[in-house]
Amino acid sequence: MSRSPARRRGVPRRPLAAALLSALALTTAAVPAEAQSVAAAATAYTPVPPHNPYAGPDGTATMHGDTGSSDTTLLAGPGTGTLSSERLALASACPTVLVGSDGYPVILCTPIFGQVPTVHLLDPDDGSSLATLKLTKGSLLGGVYAYLDNKDRLVVADGSRNLLRVAHSKNADGDWKLAIDQSLSLASVIPEGDAVTGLSPDWQGRVWFATGNGVVGTADDRTGTVRALTLPAGERVANSISTAPQGTAVTTTHATYLLTAGADGTPKISWRQAYDRGQARKPGLLSWGSGSTPTFFGPTTGTDYVGIVDNADTTVRLKVYRTSTGAEVCSVPVLRAAGGPGSENSPVGAGSSVFVAGTYGYPYPAVPDGAGDSVPASADFAGGLTRVDVRADGTGCTEVWDNTLRSAAVPKLSTADGTLHTVVRDPLIPGTKGTSLLDPYRYVQIDPETGTVKRSKQVGIGSLFDTLQMAGTIAPDGTYLQGTVTGVLRITAG
Template sequence: MHADAGSSDATPLSGPGVRAVRTMVYPLAAACPTLLQGADGMVVALCTTIAGRTPTVELIDPEATGVTGTASATLPLVKGGLLGGVYAYLDNADRLVVVDGQRRLLRIAHARDAAGRWSLRVDSSVDLSGVVPAGDSVVGLVPDPSGGVWFVTEHAVAGRVDPSGHAATISLGAGEMVENSISATPGGRIAVATTHALYELRSVSGRPEVLWRKAYDRGPGRKPGQLSWGTGSTPVYFGPRTGADYVAIVDNAAGAAHLLVFRSGTGQSVCSQPVLTRGGPGSENAPIGLGRTVVVASTYGYPYPTLPQGAGPAVPPNAPFTGGMTRVDLDASGCRTVWDNAVRSSAVPMLSAPDGLIYTVNRVGPAATTPADGFEFTAIDADTGATAAHSPLPGTIAEDPLQTAPLITRDRRVLQGTLSGIVRIG
């Protein structure tokens, strides 16, 4: 979902740029937060149906023509936690790696028969019910460079499945929850953010081990526009030397929000920088991280149509969605703010490194959101924070991107998941 195993939300692929764009809609009657493109060019989407909230794998041909498109193949999965399934990735064989509601680690392959028909099938399955407690569910998973699969559960059990299928786990802080995905470095370290602290882990003789833990200010409660009480960040690895010199999240401090940056491997604090000072002081999204730059987008007051079970009341109960983004750069003295803008990002922003543009969807309408609000595909100049281009998108609330991440494809298009399907832009 966040572009790579380090969750950088940055890609080496070019997007549409500032040219005029056309759109095509895939009306799937499902919210599609995870869009992944494999080596064969096909897009594998992990969606959650509107009716029943069933996690469903959809195979999409991004080259389809016309005004609307359909899925080439569909495979429903057993329902689990976190809105029925969100985080997954593609392995080196273009198989979707995901954990279903029966606590099975699945690899789902796709193939085309002699008649040209596509199909999806479960290629392998590992039973995790012996290490994931009943009543718990896997939230996020990520590969490591040795072929293992790391996962973390909602109740903060972190585990690793080795290539032979053997799993080992470790429990993180008592009473802590995990509501976002996890991230990995090329060297095999893993970052996990719970509702209380940021952890970095490693594997020692096949077993997970905590390298360090850093508590953060989680504030007095869940902020409006967030899905849980704590950081909304999937941790992001970034840095100019290895691409994983640093790891960052955004805290949940009352009346403010701070970008927290630590040195990967040691946990040494680099900075606590106030962000989103022109917009709403809270973020449910992973920051962008590339080189020495981090960009944070506000979700404060965002009108999610539903909340996870046990999310609890918001503090304050509600707020307008004013938006806002902040760019922070690291330098010899720590961190400094480069720019703030007032873009009302309704998607996880994605940075195209060759374009120098941040792509997102801007919500159009009053700060007190309404079902009549519109959406614009928006390109932001990463150097200045200014809007470089924007184009209206079709529909209104049915095309709400729900703060999910876009996919920039190899043919310079953008696929954006929405409340009701996928919009292709380009």
């Protein structure tokens, strides 16, 4: 089957995108007002973290878009025309949806029956599964946070404590196949019973990883070198990690760290900032502590700051730190309009702006071992979406807007179309906050300037369409791919 030139090229690198944005800015007088508005919105949310040379295309190489976990993309989502949606039924929860430079989606799913992590290669034209590969089963969150490297290989840690690179190719018969291209054991530093939660490459080509029990390390599968340190006792890592030229950010159930590595790859702590973790795990969160994968963002380098959301009891706060020193820039209350003090989602960060989506009360079907009971035992799904900007002089932060939208996924900000893309979960009974097995789900495009919904499309009704606070991805052709508890949604416009 032939592929379009755009698919063969894959995702543009940042210099090209920057040049296109500059060209748009210089020619605004010759384009319609709507196009000028899109161009202005796009330039308002830059820069984003720099391209990591050891990762795949920016915007589609990691669950959170890039190794800085900005949850941004250089690609425009479904454009003008009638929105349509289809569900790819895989009988699996599919939290990791990535797209390589060749345009082929690579997804990591956990089947409902057996729960053995399975890699799927999808056809970019219709979303059908071209090939599958089963991995060794691990913990609930083990293997969720995979990424694509600069050769479009899926980098993932399996349940046997092996670091794998999974490649896709065609065999002699012209059929696609998935196979393990490289494998490196991490068992020398990860005790039996522990498992990798998050991993990400650094700018030297090493793979950083963090385990549920607080082991943080580097692995170089070019040399076989594995080095690690263990964070203080009792600190767990329940979300992924993020990398930038300055170092690796890890948020545990107690604190946020920036780590660097010595010449031999041994990690060392550059700074540590504790946060308010509250009295217990909350309903709608998967651990007792921050639900954030730390987000690199900033107006100068794209990685000037690191942002997380804490787990304070009454009102949660966005915490922003200087990447260079760990000094706190601000601690701002968020999600007040919705009244739900909690977020399991990574903040979206671009330029000086941060967007926080609330998950308090979201009905997860299961939580990881050791997560503890929630207090209260349950709650209505509050939702909420807040935008906060760091002040131009870096002396603090200001809330820009705060609303009650109930995002059921991690929003993704397109710097190409100046839009936040996500799926919301509407209540079965309008005006209420309860959830049911018959709730409707809508794909929405949100104006980041105001927080209002510009466009929406119902994608389904009922639990088969539950997006379970998983991150969506925009493919090179503008298709929005969103994991659900039973497969993947493909949302297009035409």
